[in-house]
Amino acid sequence: MILKWYSHQNRRWADTLNPDRKHAVKYYDILLKEGKKASTIANILFALKHYYDFIGKELNLKPPKQTVKQVDFLTIMEAKTLLYKIDSFRDYAMVLVMLYGGLRVSEVCNLDRKDVDFE
Structure with a gap:
């Protein structure tokens, strides 16, 4: 998904084996601005972190806090x-x-x- 986004950005990040952390941060900000759910962003960051680990780089981005739904119980x-x-x-x-x-x-x-x- 992020590679699709990068190619959409006029191929500013053509070298996929040498990504820059600022691109991941910018993508993270875009996901937040688009109003994506915290769980969706966490899943994307999980995949990104593993990709960065795979290529030997470090990506320290924290997923947004997820709100816990309050469950209503019968008395x-x-x-x-x-x-x-x-x-x-x-x-x-x-x-x-x-x-x-x-x-x-x-x-x-x-x-x-x-x-x-x-x-």
């Missing part, structure tokens, strides 16, 4: 209310598995009998 009362309003035994069992196992709907739907230890 005990909300969980009890949810279970109380379920009519069928099947749905009740599925919701119990989700609540106690921390599974998503898709994970419960993909369960097979062999995945469950009934003992």
Whole structure:
């Protein structure tokens, strides 16, 4: 990806075995300005760092801080209310598995009998 970017910049960096750190820094700044996610930038920097290591150069760029998503949980009362309003035994069992196992709907739907230890 960075090589594509360099060739797009009028081939200012034609010698790929002798890259300059300032080019990597400039590319890093462009990624930030474009609003790329921190995880995307971290992946790109990971690849760049390994490329620089491969050619025997050092690249000390720190990836941006990644924000951790806050997960919303049901309160005990909300969980009890949810279970109380379920009519069928099947749905009740599925919701119990989700609540106690921390599974998503898709994970419960993909369960097979062999995945469950009934003992």
